[in-house]
Amino acid sequence: MKGKILEQLRKTDSVVSGEILSAALGLSRVSIWKHIQGLKERGYEIDATARGYRLVKSPDIPYAWEFPERCYRIHYVGQVDSTMKLARKMARKGAPAFTIVVADTQTQGRGRMKRVWRSEKGGLYFTLIIRPAVALIHSARINLYAAIILAGTLNKMFSIDARVKWPNDILVQEKKLAGLLTEMEAESDQVVFMNIGIGINVNNNPTPHEPSAVTLKKLMGHPVSRIELLSSFLDDFTAGFSMATSHEVIDRWKQSTVTLNRPVEVVTPRDVTRGVAVDIDENGGLMIQQPDGTIKTVVYGDCFHQELPGVAMNTGTGHKCSP
Numbered sequence: 001m002k003g004k005i006l007e008q009l010r011k012t013d014s015v016v017s018g019e020i021l022s023a024a025l026g027l028s029r030v031s032i033w034k035h036i037q038g039l040k041e042r043g044y045e046i047d048a049t050a051r052g053y054r055l056v057k058s059p060d061i062p063y064a065w066e067f068p069e070r071c072y073r074i075h076y077v078g079q080v081d082s083t084m085k086l087a088r089k090m091a092r093k094g095a096p097a098f099t100i101v102v103a104d105t106q107t108q109g110r111g112r113m114k115r116v117w118r119s120e121k122g123g124l125y126f127t128l129i130i131r132p133a134v135a136l137i138h139s140a141r142i143n144l145y146a147a148i149i150l151a152g153t154l155n156k157m158f159s160i161d162a163r164v165k166w167p168n169d170i171l172v173q174e175k176k177l178a179g180l181l182t183e184m185e186a187e188s189d190q191v192v193f194m195n196i197g198i199g200i201n202v203n204n205n206p207t208p209h210e211p212s213a214v215t216l217k218k219l220m221g222h223p224v225s226r227i228e229l230l231s232s233f234l235d236d237f238t239a240g241f242s243m244a245t246s247h248e249v250i251d252r253w254k255q256s257t258v259t260l261n262r263p264v265e266v267v268t269p270r271d272v273t274r275g276v277a278v279d280i281d282e283n284g285g286l287m288i289q290q291p292d293g294t295i296k297t298v299v300y301g302d303c304f305h306q307e308l309p310g311v312a313m314n315t316g317t318g319h320k321c322s323p
């Protein structure tokens with residue numbers, strides 16, 4: 001109902017009477033008043049006078065009712081330990097595909113390789129539950145798919161040059177704008193659910209200890225709407241989803257990456273591989289040509305771009321802190 005009230009208020013810049021609202025929504029004027037109070041408590045600035053109600057300002061908070069036309073099931077929480085944890089619980093209990101858990105802040109935000117993902121106010125932190133009918137072996141393509149879609153959405157909305165670092169970090173000018181973390185559960189060789197967690201530096205303020213991070217606010221010179229960003233990403237993600245496990249993802253990823261044809265160091269909990277990233281295989285493994293000429297494919301790990309000979313680079317990419 002809050003969404004419907006907002007829809008009515010957003011049709012005009014001036015006042016909407018309680019009478020009109022109650023006729024349009026089939027609610028008593030007292031009920032309308034209660035919903036308006038509820039909206040005010042959640043940060044909406046609404047002028048309430050004898051003539052009616054006027055929406056002055058909406059907060060940039062991804063409440064479920066801010067996504068009215070979508071079939072997505074948005075679960076907004078102000079604060080959570082980690083959207084990954086909550087989404088996993090929900091997926092295990094049968095939450096349908098395209099359920100989204102989104103939080104303003106996380107107290108135990110997690111990054112890849114067991115790192116902490118600092119999740120202060122202003123960033124966009126969410127986990128998307130999907131249930132792709134796909135064999136485990138092809139599931140890694142969905143990681144790549146999510147990353148290229150996110151880079152595409154960011155580029156389209158903000159006219160920036162966001163690119164993908166293997167496997168699925170989003171960088172702008174070698175600085176990290178967003179990170180993706182995927183978790184899944186499978187039965188025999190079929191994926192049961194896959195949870196894609198995304199953290200985007202939007203209007204948050206990374207600390208001086210995170211020199212390798214950049215925010216959309218910094219790139220654009222002003223704060224940007226997290227609601228519009230989430231909405232646009234979800235639209236793009238679902239529109240192209242039939243491609244998510246196809247070979248096309250591999251080709252598209254190669255077009256959006258900044259990792260190929262450059263020296264890299266890939267660190268896994270077991271070892272470190274150095275060489276030139278020459279390609280990815282059909283499941284997204286990074287193929288590295290080592291100094292002795294042999295090719296080694298790594299399927300998981302942290303990739304650090306190394307300096308290209310003769311090119312002065314921002315070394316931030318290799319920074320191990322998140323975001």
Ligand code: BTN
Nearest residue numbers: 082109110111112126179197199
């Ligand atoms: C990385 O680059 O290491 C991946 C970062 C993923 C962070 C997101 S924020 C939303 C979701 N919840 C988490 O705890 N982590 C992911």
